Amino acid sequence: MMVSITFDVEHDCPPYLTTTRGMEKGLPKLLDLMAEKRVRATFFFTAEMAKRFPQLVKRVIDEGHELGSHNYNHERLDKLSRDEGRKAIEKSLEVLRGFDDVVSFRAPNLQFPNYYYDVLEKNGILVDSSKATYKGYREGVKFFGNVLEVPASTTSSVIRLPWRFQRIIHSRLKEPRVYFAHPWEFVPMQKEKIRWDCRFNTGDKAIELLGMIIDHYRSQGARFFTMREYYDLYGKLKRE
Numbered sequence: 001m002m003v004s005i006t007f008d009v010e011h012d013c014p015p016y017l018t019t020t021r022g023m024e025k026g027l028p029k030l031l032d033l034m035a036e037k038r039v040r041a042t043f044f045f046t047a048e049m050a051k052r053f054p055q056l057v058k059r060v061i062d063e064g065h066e067l068g069s070h071n072y073n074h075e076r077l078d079k080l081s082r083d084e085g086r087k088a089i090e091k092s093l094e095v096l097r098g099f100d101d102v103v104s105f106r107a108p109n110l111q112f113p114n115y116y117y118d119v120l121e122k123n124g125i126l127v128d129s130s131k132a133t134y135k136g137y138r139e140g141v142k143f144f145g146n147v148l149e150v151p152a153s154t155t156s157s158v159i160r161l162p163w164r165f166q167r168i169i170h171s172r173l174k175e176p177r178v179y180f181a182h183p184w185e186f187v188p189m190q191k192e193k194i195r196w197d198c199r200f201n202t203g204d205k206a207i208e209l210l211g212m213i214i215d216h217y218r219s220q221g222a223r224f225f226t227m228r229e230y231y232d233l234y235g236k237l238k239r240e
C-alpha cells in the first residue's frame with residue numbers, strides 16, 4: 001500500500017489572510033510529529049516562505065524530507081499568462097534550489113493547466129502533484145512527457161473530519177493515496193473570518209487526527225512515499 005503525506009507550505013489560508021502563524025507554530029509541530037512517527041513527507045514551499053523562514057527549510061531537509069515548490073508567492077497559474085506563470089515557477093525554483101535539489105511541484109489551489117507540464121520539464125521538474133482526483137481528474141499516475149503526474153487524492157479538510165467519518169473516505173481512495181495539508185491548519189483558525197471548512201478542527205486536534213491517519217496506515221503495513229520516490233518507482237517501470 002502506497003501512502004503520501006504532503007504539505008503545501010504557504011502563508012495562512014491564502015488568499016484570505018496574510019499572517020504566518022502556521023509557519024511559526026504549525027510547521028514546527030508537524031515536523032515533530034513526522035519525526036515521532038518516522039514518516040518522510042514532501043513539503044511544497046512557496047519561495048516567499050522559504051526566504052522568510054530559512055531555518056524551517058533547513059529543518060525539513062536535515063530531517064530527511066523532500067523539498068518541493070509551491071510556486072513563488074502562491075500565484076495561481078490559471079490566472080496568469082503562460083509566460084508570467086513560467087517566470088513565477090522559474091523564480092521559485094531559483095530560490096528553493098539554493099537550499100536543496102528540487103524535482104517536485106504542486107500548483108497553488110491545485111490549478112494547473114496542462115500546458116505547464118512542458119514548462120516544468122524544461123526546468124528539471126520530474127514529479128507534479130497539481131491534479132486532484134477529488135476535483136475530477138481520473139487518469140491516475142501517468143507521465144506527461146518526462147513529468148510524472150501523481151494526483152492528490154482528497155481535499156485537505158478531509159483529514160480534520162471526525163475519525164469515524166474520515167476512515168470511510170480513506171478506505172475508498174485509490175492508490176497511491178496522496179494526502180495534503182497546510183501548516184496553518186495546525187494552529188487554531190476558529191476565530192478567523194474564513195470559510196468554515198478552513199476553520200473546523202484546526203489546531204492540536206488536526207495534529208492528533210493526522211497522527212491517527214499515519215498509525216492507521218502503518219498498522220496495515222503501508223509504505224510512505226515522497227514524490228521523488230514515485231519517480232524512481234514509475235520511471236523504472238517506464239524504462240523496462
Ligand SMILES: [Zn+2]
Pocket residue numbers: 008010070074107108109
Ligand atoms: Zn497552497
